[in-house]
Each structure stands twice: as structure tokens, then as C-alpha cells.
Amino acid sequence: MKLQNKVAFITGGTSGIGLETAKLFHAEGANIVLVGSNAERLEEAGKALNGKALLVQADIRKVADIERAVEKTRAKFGHIDVVFANAGATTVAPLDAVTEEYINDNLALNFTGTFFTIQKTAPLMNKGGSVIVTTSFLNTIGYPGLSILAATKAATRSLVRTLGAELAPRGIRVNAVSPGAIATPFYSKIGLPDNVLSQVAAGITDKVALKRFGEAVELAKTALFLASDDSSYTTGTEMVVDGGLTQF
Template identity: 50%
Template sequence: MSNAHNIQETIKTMQKLTGKTALITGGNSGIGLATAKLFREHGARLIITGRDKTSLAQARSVLGDDVLAIQSDAGKLADIESLMQQTQKQFGQLDILFVNAGIAQAAPFEFVSEEQFDDMVTIDFKGAFFTIQKALPLLTKNASIIVTTSITNQMGSPNMSVYGACKAALRSLVQTLGLELIGRGIRINAISPGPIATPIFGRFGLPDEVQQAIKAEITHKSPIKRFGAPEEVAKAALFLASDDSSYIVGDEIVVDGGMSLL
């Protein structure tokens, strides 16, 4: 047997997701994209979603032509149903579901508008809830569901009242579904990131100088004195997606450089 063949076989045995199919919502940016890259390196077949066509196409060109990149709004039930139909048609079933799409808007409590409230509840909570529900028929026995929460779900975070509450609702959902789904062999867990350097901060709806000031304050406050990289969250997602975490159910892994200890 040739050396090249041996090396290929070794790489295959080191891959943790060979033969598995993973759906990543919000896979065209930040944490979702970094996770898509890592899952791919570990041999997974991929479906990624987002709303923005351009970044979806860019992500696909990086990840590979065989990746299914679907424009799908996590806040719209019809889109979620269509996403699951397309997934079933292309891949038949799902081994990994990473419920990661989300938005964050910052505002002092008394200035939160009804529109901001509805947008965050619709995308961050309702969208995640129904993505899991509509994916269930496709999930294999021993499937793994991972939900991106946030350390704002357990820390008081000024100006993040709606967002923090949505992520706390998701944390609760993961515990409930941990018990409801384990009878079918399906494990669900959460990843709770602290401050991670992704485009989400630019989407807070705040002026640039305020954004920069917030980032500087977070860095100063952080025990590890820096933002996390999306790749550092992706490693936790890989652990929860793979059989390495086979006895972990309904739990939450915090990836925050110690921020939530303060």
C-alpha cells in the first residue's frame, strides 16, 4: 500500500464526522461559517442557511460546490419547512443540527421598540424552536442538536433585555428537550459564547464610535483580555456534534474566556 494511501486512511480515521450530514443555520457568517469549515474538515456533508444571498454564495465557494447553501429566513415557518424539504430531498436525513442563526440589537430597556422586540423573539427564539421541531422527522437515531445561546442568558447584561431573555428561553428549551428527545437517542446541548469577534457587533444598530467603545470596554473587562475567535466556538460545536460527547445531554458549554465568572 502506498504512503499517500496510508496518509489518506489516517486522515479519515482522525475525522470525527465522516459520513454525517449537518445542517447549520446562519452558516454564512461568524460562528456558523467557522463551524461549517471545521465540520467539513472532519468529513461532514453540509447544508448552510442565511438570508443574504451574496455571503451564502461566498461561503459555498469556500466550503465546496457540494455544500447546499439555502437562502432561508429562520423567522419564517414556510422557509423552515421548505428548508427541511430541500434537505430531505438532497440528503434524506440529518445527523447534526446546529441551530445558530441569530440577531442582537442593543437598546436601553425604556427605548426597546415593539419592532426590535418582535424581530429578536421571532428569529432568536421562535425561529430556533420551529427549526428544531420541523427538523425532527429528519433526525437520525443518535443525532446531535446544538443550539447557540449566549452568556447574556445568565449574566445581567444592560441594554440586552430582549436578546438575553430569548437566549434564556433557549437554554430552558434545551433542558426540556434534553429529556423529551433522549428517548429517541437524540442529544441536544447548547453552546454559550461570550464576546466573539464576528460581524454581529456591526449589526447592533449602534454608531461606529459607540461600537468601538463597547468593544474596548469588553476587552478591558474580560478576564482573558481579548475577544474569542469564532474558530474557538466551532471546536466546542465539533465536540458536541461528535460521539466524543455521547454522554452529555441538555447541558451548555460556556466559551467565554471567563467573562461569566465576573
């Protein structure tokens, strides 16, 4: 049990990487706080955790929602040991389709939401705490139609360094997991028709050295390493889990 009695606050915990991580952390003894914006998915995710998680419906784009989720966590558990700032989504928009509203919406979820998740949870964290941010392979390589998501993910990679430096004196570590192409519902939400999506998937698979999409559980295992004392001397870094996509 690598997380026995620890309290793990997980955003984007209702689906994909966040849900698999919540299941693994739960199996390793953690008390789970699951944050998601969709009520039905939240309820389903709660069932997948044997009804043991604290479920909080919150829109990470709204600071007041994050504050409410943190307050519910404080009221139930009093403190937080692990933060997984993982919520994220986008739609495909090439250069000429990007609007001010699109940029603001992407920033609010994928960058500002991540920042305030860390800012609002930090006061509840103690020495030995671990913050993990989900970045992306897109912070390293360019991919058409995803300019704004990529920029927000590069910004969160930067946050991991700066906030890692700020929280290090308190003994709190801050790291990132960087997924490559992972088989989750993420792709069904990006606004591409199925036939285009399968062409995109084939194109990405061809570029991955291991010639397959990753599984959410492969990210969860990396998040577990970063959450637990196994990584007690690791901070400010980004662990890349992408089958070689950005390395070769």
C-alpha cells in the same frame, strides 16, 4: 474524521460562528446544509466550502422557510445527523426604545426560529443525532441595551433542557454552546457607531479574564465536540466559551 458522511444542518451558516463551524465540520467529513437569509453571503459561504454545501436561502423568522430548508435537505440527503441552530441577530435598544414590533422580531429570529428549526428537523434525525443551540453569555449576566436578546437567549437555554428531555428517548442529544464576546460581524450589525462600538469592546475585554475577544473557530471546536460521538454522554448542558467572562 469525526463527522465522516454525517449530514449537518447549520442555520446562520453564512458568517461568523456558523461559517467557521461549517468549515470545520466540512473538514471533518460532514455534508453541509447552509442556511442564511442573505443571498450574497450565502454564495460566498458556499465558495468557502469548496462548492460542496447545499445552500438554502431562508428567513429563520418564517416557519414556512424553515420547512422548505428541511424539505430540500430531505430530498438531497434523506436524513440529518447534526443540527446547529445558530442563526441570531439584534440591535441595541435600551428600555425606553423597545417596542412591541422590536420584541416580536427578536423573538421570531432568536427564539421561535430556534424552536422551529429543532421541531422541523427532529423527524429527520436518528439515534445518535446531535442538536446544538447557540445561546449567549447574556443569558447569565445583564448588559444594558440588550434586554430582549438576553431574554430570548435565556429562553433557548431553557429549550435545550426541555427538548433534550423530549428527544433523549430517541437517543438524540441536545446541548448549547454559549459564546462570550466573539470577534464576528455580529457587532457591526447592532446599530452602534464605530467609536461607541470600540468603547464597548474595550469595556467587555476588560471584564474577560483572558483579556481578549474569542475567535469564531474556538466556538466551532466546541460545536464539533458536541456534534461528534466524543460527547456521546452529554445532553441538556451548555458549554460556555467566554474566556471567563461569566465565571469570575
